[in-house]
Amino acid sequence: MSVDPTPLVDPRSYVDGVPYELLAALRAQAAVVRVAEPPLLGLPAGPGFWLVLRHAEVTDVLRRPGLFSSWRGGTQIRDPATAEDLGYVRQMMLNRDPPEHGRLRRPVARAFTPRAVATLEESIRANAVALVERVLGDADEGSFDFVRDLAADLPLLTLADVLGVPEADRWLLYDWSNRVIGFQDPEHATSAAFDPRAGTAMAREALRHRPTPAADGRLPDPRTRAGMADLYAYAHLLAAAKRREPGADVMSVLLAERGDERLSVTEFENMFWLFAVAGNETVRNALPGALIALLEHPAELARLRRDPGLFDTAVDELLRWWTPVMVFRRTATADTTVGGVPVRAGEKVVVSFASANRDERVFVDPDRLDLGRHPNPHLGFGHGPHFCLGAQLARCQLRALLAALLSRTTELGYAGRPTYLRSNFQRGVKRLPVRWRRRRPST
Known part of the structure; x- marks a missing residue:
């Protein structure tokens, strides 16, 4: 009897x-299955897509951008609502194919070399320690929300440093990420955690452009330019400030480019969107996911406490087990086959990282967390020309925050049930109540 894959497209299946x-x-x-796209949560029906489930076929699709295009239809499962919307998001590096993808990637890649990340490590570790100490305070035991109190703030601080956003404005990045990644979740879709009184004049000016909710309380689709007008207004205000006082951050690098690598206005806007949203959200969900993995596997948590050197392999295993970005879409440019299944030109091909990272053909006992797993060819950062630029930076942040928390506590456990994001794209955590007991120096 065949298994019905339809529940996989419903965001409510992931709560x-x-x-x-x-x-x-x-x-x-099978390696590939056909999935229908029924009308859901106010979205119209779609044409359906091919879902690629196994590791070998996923990597094959991702390494062949000429045959499986990011540009043709974008990288989200659902088609953009209009041709104009598609044309705009096609200007994003994420949605480009070689050679245009390389033209956009080369300038910013300099900010993510091992040497560049190494210069950030000290500040990341210091921020992680300061955040943990702030949460624990002087108490011997207590509880906190790991998502809001720790996992949200560290990537915001890191991204503000990398992107060149004033630290006072970092919670704007939090709201933007919520609205984009959480657009299928009513709690996140209208996020407004940023306090304009604590931000810069740029932030207050940008907020004047925040879209107005409709009568039903919904904001415009954040995957369109109109849906994120405040983000784009801020991008241009920040660009003006960087032109006056350039630094070593990504924004300054982009604005300094000349010749063939100079960005158009729409490319610049999309690049800022990509860093402000994707650069924040993936790490923000990987951090609580990593802690959930450890809480669900207490023997592995104890193993990591005993041997901090295990972090060298643990971080990648935590990313494999959790897999923050579950799927990405490509579009076939010609008639072909995937896993022996005929695929016609123009059809959507969606790779499932969540499935590939649990593929029994590659990972022994894939549902088990093994912090010493090696080799570990997980696809948590993608594969091929679109392999995540910030992979090393993400690993650094996971290691720093978990190391700071584990070294300062003797016990960690659930203080309540985690609450998950309603999304079929990002494996998000909205709340993670954690109880803790502090480690005190022996006398």
Whole structure:
């Protein structure tokens, strides 16, 4: 009997966790399955897509951008609502194919070399320690929300440094990420955590452009330019400030480019969107996901406490087990086959990182967390020309925050149930109540 994959497109299927049993059943049947796109949550029906489930086929699709295009239809499962919307998002590096993708990637890649990340490590570790000490205070034990109190703030501080955003404005990045990644979740779709009184004049000016909610309280689709007008207004205000006083940050680098690598206005806007949203959200969800993995595997948590050197392999295993970005879409440019299944030109091909990272053909006992797993060819950062630029920076942040927390506590556990994001794209955590007991120096 064939297994119905339709629940995988419904964001509500993920509020209690990823349906890994369904993915495993589908993966056992075939490398590729056809998935329908019924009308859901106010969105119209779509044409359906091919879902690629196994590791080998996922990597094959991602390494061939000429045949499986990011540009043709964008990288989100659902098609943009209008041709104008598609034309705009096509200007983003994420949605470009070589050679244009390389033209956009080369200038910013300099900010993410191992040497560049190494210069940030000290400040990341210092920020992680300061955040943990702030949360624990002078108490011997207590509880806190790991998502809001720790996991949200560290990537914001890091990204503000990398992107060149004033630290006082970093919670604007938080709201923008919520609205984009959480647009399928009513709690996140209208996020407004930023306090304009604590921000810069640029931030207050940008907020004047924040879209107005409709009568039903919904904001415009954040995947369109109109839906994020405040983000783009801020991008231009920040650019003007960087032109007056350039620094070593990514914004200054982009603005300094000349000749063939100079960005158009729409390319610049999309680049800022990409860093402000994607550069923040993936790490913000990987951090609580990593802690959930450890809490669900207490023996592995104890193992990591005993041997901090295990972090060298642990970080990648935590990313494999959690997999923050679950899927990405490509579009076939010619008739072809994937996993023996015929695919026609123009059809959507969606790769499932969540499934590939649990593929029994590659990972022994894939549902088990093994912090010493090696080799570990997980796809948490993608594969091929679009491999995540910030992979090393993400690893650094996970290691820094978990190391700071584990070294200052003797016990960690749930203080309540985690609350998950309603999304079929990002494996997000909205709340993670954690109880703790502090480690005190022995006398």
